[in-house]
Amino acid sequence: MKIIFNNGNPYKTVVTLLLLLILILILYSFYNFFNFNNHKDEVNNKIKPQDFHKNRITVIVTTPILYLLARTIAENSTIIDVQPLLTAQDIHEHTLTLKDYSLIENADLVLFEDEELEGYIKDIKKATNNHSKFIELSTFFPINDTIRKSEFNEIEDPHRWMSPKNVKLYLKALKDVFSNHVSLESNLYEINYNRAIKKIDALHNDLQSSNINCSNKLIITSHKFLTHYCQSYKCSAESLLDIHSHESEMTPLRYKKLLELIKSQKINKILVDRSDQSSIVDNFIKENSLIKAELETFHSWDSVINLCNYSHSNQPISWLDCYVNTMYLNAKTISEAMGC
Numbered sequence: 508m509k510i511i512f513n514n515g516n517p518y519k520t521v522v523t524l525l526l527l528l529i530l531i532l533i534l535y536s537f538y539n540f541f542n543f544n545n546h547k548d549e550v551n552n553k554i555k556p557q558d559f560h561k562n563r564i565t566v567i568v569t570t571p572i573l574y575l576l577a578r579t580i581a582e583n584s585t586i587i588d589v590q591p592l593l594t595a596q597d598i599h600e601h602t603l604t605l606k607d608y609s610l611i612e613n614a615d616l617v618l619f620e621d622e623e624l625e626g627y628i629k630d631i632k633k634a635t636n637n638h639s640k641f642i643e644l645s646t647f648f649p650i651n652d653t654i655r656k657s658e659f660n661e662i663e664d665p666h667r668w669m670s671p672k673n674v675k676l677y678l679k680a681l682k683d684v685f686s687n688h689v690s691l692e693s694n695l696y697e698i699n700y701n702r703a704i705k706k707i708d709a710l711h712n713d714l715q716s717s718n719i720n721c722s723n724k725l726i727i728t729s730h731k732f733l734t735h736y737c738q739s740y741k742c743s744a745e746s747l748l749d750i751h752s753h754e755s756e757m758t759p760l761r762y763k764k765l766l767e768l769i770k771s772q773k774i775n776k777i778l779v780d781r782s783d784q785s786s787i788v789d790n791f792i793k794e795n796s797l798i799k800a801e802l803e804t805f806h807s808w809d810s811v812i813n814l815c816n817y818s819h820s821n822q823p824i825s826w827l828d829c830y831v832n833t834m835y836l837n838a839k840t841i842s843e844a845m846g847c
């Protein structure tokens with residue numbers, strides 16, 4: 508202190524302070540120069556600006572199937588962190604908790620199926636300026652594939668993932684989205700994608716040959732989740748309920764038509780989603796002396812967790828095998844229900 512204030516001489520004090528300031532500025536420039544050079548190396552490695560500030564990109568997914576497929580593409584990633592939303596509920600329920608809100612708010616990307624079905628996304632988008640982080644997977648599908656009204660005039664079936672052909676489109680969309688956001692790892696996503704496509708192609712070929720004798724047979728399901736499966740494997744599906752149209756009551760006309768179909772096609776099994784809890788379906792099955800067969804349609808987090816034998820925090824052997832193995836079991840249940 509004595510040196511800086513120089514025994515009370517104001518001129519010498521000012522000169523000393525100026526010299527100190529110049530020294531600090533020189534040191535600061537050196538620091539910036541070396542830091543800039545480090546960043547330049549990273550830019551050469553194609554890291555996007557956001558990656559300087561965050562090591563991890565948080566990706567929120569709204570459904571169990573998106574979780575499985577996103578983890579498939581991001582397997583072994585050191586940057587992408589996939590996290591599930593609404594884990595306490597079946598995917599037909601959309602009551603966001605405070606934790607869900609903050610997960611969406613803090614996420615770098617939010618992957619969801621369909622804005623019409625998942626209305627809460629619309630509300631959250633309205634309340635935020637960053638619309639670009641919301642990615643609607645249904646927009647990656649051809650329109651004709653998604654809109655198909657049945658004779659009961661229901662809305663389209665959103666369970667696209669029940670057809671392995673559509674799973675290939677999901678995987679492609681996820682690979683492209685991740686590569687656009689984290690170009691540093693695009694090679695990894697490409698490798699994971701190619702490996703996954705091979706498995707899905709093998710599954711599709713197997714299902715096609717095992718369904719060869721089932722052509723155009725009718726299946727009755729609890730709610731409408733087999734339209735896409737049947738488009739791929741030439742069956743035809745009708746449902747008792749249509750949860751996704753918000754009209755889940757069974758009208759007398761519908762009841763009568765379904766009974767006629769069941770009698771004329773000699774149907775004795777109704778395929779029910781494992782997580783479906785409907786007294787209307789149960790009563791219909793009982794009243795008409797039918798048999799209930801359970802399918803896994805990737806609706807609830809619980810059933811997917813049990814099925815894949817993993818917890819959200821643990822890395823399983825293969826996320827895709829969980830889907831593939833389940834679809835083999837489903838195909839067996841479906842052909843048994845059709846009697847072929």
Ligand SMILES: [Zn+2]
Binds near residue numbers: 666730732
């Ligand atoms: Zn459903």
